[in-house]
Amino acid sequence: MRKLEIIHQLETYLNRLGYGEKTIIIIKRCCLEFMTRLEIEQVEAIQDITSADIIDHYNYLNERPNKITQGGLSGKYIDHHIYSMKIFFEWQQTIQSIEGNPMSPLTFPKGESRPMQILTQSEIHQLYEVTETWKEKTLLSLYYGCGLRKSEGESLDIKDVHFRSGILYVRKGKGSKRRAVPMSKKVAEPIYQYIHEERQNPNQLKALVINKKDGRMRGQTYGLLLKKMMLKTEINKDITLHCLRHSIATHLLESGMRIEKIQDFLGHKHLESTMRYTRVSKQLLHGTS
Numbered sequence: 001m002r003k004l005e006i007i008h009q010l011e012t013y014l015n016r017l018g019y020g021e022k023t024i025i026i027i028k029r030c031c032l033e034f035m036t037r038l039e040i041e042q043v044e045a046i047q048d049i050t051s052a053d054i055i056d057h058y059n060y061l062n063e064r065p066n067k068i069t070q071g072g073l074s075g076k077y078i079d080h081h082i083y084s085m086k087i088f089f090e091w092q093q094t095i096q097s098i099e100g101n102p103m104s105p106l107t108f109p110k111g112e113s114r115p116m117q118i119l120t121q122s123e124i125h126q127l128y129e130v131t132e133t134w135k136e137k138t139l140l141s142l143y144y145g146c147g148l149r150k151s152e153g154e155s156l157d158i159k160d161v162h163f164r165s166g167i168l169y170v171r172k173g174k175g176s177k178r179r180a181v182p183m184s185k186k187v188a189e190p191i192y193q194y195i196h197e198e199r200q201n202p203n204q205l206k207a208l209v210i211n212k213k214d215g216r217m218r219g220q221t222y223g224l225l226l227k228k229m230m231l232k233t234e235i236n237k238d239i240t241l242h243c244l245r246h247s248i249a250t251h252l253l254e255s256g257m258r259i260e261k262i263q264d265f266l267g268h269k270h271l272e273s274t275m276r277y278t279r280v281s282k283q284l285l286h287g288t289s
Contacts (some may be wrong), residue, residue: 003035006046013091025186028283030084046092051102058108059153071238077111082108086124092215119247123235130232134198137190138209139225143244145187150241156208170267179267249274 007028012022035058041056043049061078065071085103092098119127124144131137142153146168155172162169166188168181184192191208199210207216222241230239237243245266252262263274 003032003039006035007032010091011086013094014087020148020269026080027084027087029263030081031088034085034088037238047098049102051106054102057085060083079110117237117243117246118250119235119237119239119243121251123233123237124247125252126233127229130229134190134194135209136225136229138147139222139229139264140244141183141187141190142209143222143226143241144248146181146183147245147248148181149245149267152267153241154216154219157206158195158208159196159206161188161191161208175268177263177269181265206279238272253271 010031011024011028019027021108037060038053041053043053056079058081061073063079064073067075073179089098089101089103093101101286111137124140127140128143130139131140142148142156143150148170150155151173152170156168156170160169160171161183166185167184169182171178172178194209200214205214205216209217211217211221219241226239228242230237249262249266252265255260258266259271259274262264263271266274269273
């Protein structure tokens, strides 16, 4: 099975249909994992794939460990795989590579999303206490202090941080939406110190945070750094970068900030997306989370 060639053709097809860049990346990644497993099972052609092969892959996904965090794959991630396989076989039918669609007779339960993990303000304080570098403090400033999404932090350039005005500009938000995020002095100082005291060659690369190879810091590396920091605390929670965003939203709500202001801060298009934090906050107050 010429999987790389097939994935390239799939990408061309998805681009032609107008799929977004991130969606294409997810579909490609899921389909590549699927085809890699088929090779291991010695399924040599797409025409040979059966419904049983798809069921086997679904069962495998439910047992596969998460390569970044502890535990298994989330229900939402498995849903991405099912959706990707559905798109893949619909494409194969469109180009008349297969006669019957092996996905057609199959139904899969909707994956349950993991409960929203929130760090308390005391636990956030623990995280700050164990930081050893300005880069670690910058991670907390970006993903907790500024409530950024993973991709937003990845895309930041040095020019996007305006220390004098206390503003961080998100130029590549969700749906290509831009916004200005206010920074307190406590949030801005680690970023300033990282750039001027710890970061090598600040004028050589436009990216705000760089990795050990002097390239732009990516979400997976941020996630591994956060995991390393968590291991130094006594916090027993499976925390990701997005959990830091959840946490600051909840803490702002508890501090009395209006929900509309939190919506602007997070860059939510719809108020309903922000309203879920009111439910989380009530659960925390009543000890039911």
